[in-house]
Amino acid sequence: MVDADALLQSLVADRDIREGLARFARVIDAKDWAALDTVFAADLTFDYGLGERSGIAALSETMRMFLDGCGPTQHLIGSISITTDGSGAESRAYVQARHQRRDDPTGDVFDSNGEYTDRWEHRAQGWRIVRRDVRWQTHSGDRAILSASFD
Template identity: 35%
Template sequence: MDLQEISDRLEIADVITRYTRAIDAGDWDRLDTVFTADAHIDYTESGGIAAGFAEVKPWLAEMLPAFFPARMHTIGQVDVVFDGDDDARVVAYFDNPMPVDDGKGGTRIVEIGGMYHHEMVRTEHGWRSRRLHEQVVWKRGI
């Protein structure tokens, strides 16, 4: 592994971290540093939408806080496969427990585990995701 590949892997890992921090903190504008403007995002396996970034970003801002007021991702292994110098396929394992209203004055935890499949591209602003597919492997409490 040369220095460029090490640098690319670190930057790609940072994109994954920025994504999960943006979602967890509700910092929706931070997603602009994660995705290309023409990115396609697919959340259908977890009950969400599949659409372009311009449609998904406001949908996230409206829907996630309404259903899941607190979110906390844990990212596990991240597999990066480069397709030339400027493209990469990235798979990041995730666990996402979220407290929700239990309807009785308390909370219960719902949890989703799976893999984020990104197609990343090197841009003038660094690595960005041009496609995200959220693959749900398991759910608990739903």
């Protein structure tokens, strides 16, 4: 017999986590660093391929290091898989991130493709990512577009 309450909770968690991933893409593309806490827990740990770091301030610093110097970006998130358990949830999602050079709307781009593996917990503010691991699979285009952030 199906536990209707458990099924409903699982479906709501699935919807909320998918919304959280979509919100992340919009937050990062808007470079709205102050809104990272609408997706991530303050005490998160993460690894974007540069080693493990902790805290929302460190996440903001990492995002800004790569994205403040480039122009518009578009993060497309798809092929989402979510598994809920008694203590939270795990999502896996593919990401395609396109980065454009600042002040050159028809110029070169830099694309990164990979996968986010996120651990989610339900907090007072709602579902938040408490752990993110990123595995980059391919990069193409002009990497210097991101390097502009380091000038």
